[in-house]
Amino acid sequence: MSVINGYCKEKDINFDKDLVYGKLGENLANQIFQGQFDAEVKTERNIWETTGNIAIEYLCKKKPSGISTCKSKVWIHFLSVDSQFKGAFIFDRKKLKQYIKDNYNNLKKVDGGDNNESRMVLLNKQNIMEVCGF
Numbered sequence: 001m002s003v004i005n006g007y008c009k010e011k012d013i014n015f016d017k018d019l020v021y022g023k024l025g026e027n028l029a030n031q032i033f034q035g036q037f038d039a040e041v042k043t044e045r046n047i048w049e050t051t052g053n054i055a056i057e058y059l060c061k062k063k064p065s066g067i068s069t070c071k072s073k074v075w076i077h078f079l080s081v082d083s084q085f086k087g088a089f090i091f092d093r094k095k096l097k098q099y100i101k102d103n104y105n106n107l108k109k110v111d112g113g114d115n116n117e118s119r120m121v122l123l124n125k126q127n128i129m130e131v132c133g134f
Helices: 015-033 093-106 125-131
Strands: 039-045 054-060 074-081 084-092 108-112 118-123
Touching: 039 054, 054 074, 054 093, 074 093, 084 093, 093 125, 118 125
Parallel strands: 039 074
Antiparallel strands: 054 118, 074 084, 108 118
């Protein structure tokens, strides 16, 4: 029985079950990064750290854009501070779009982007958990 950094596989009663779930995540990541299906990738810069919100664009220059026109299977939202990667959210794009549609009247909307020509909904931590079904 080997112990590595305090972990002992033989004593982990959930190892086989956990391995199955781990493989699901690995397979999804491989599919995304190997280009087996499209992913829309956005990067949230700096302000999310103080507001706790991420912004999802739906209009630009008064025309549908962003989540409104995206056809990708997956929406990846990276979080950065001073150009340093801090984390990310990976959403099923259809679920994210449906959540925004269903909750549009209750979500905060802001203008932003170049020349403030984009319209965005703000999602906080609670909204993000709800998109994921929690």
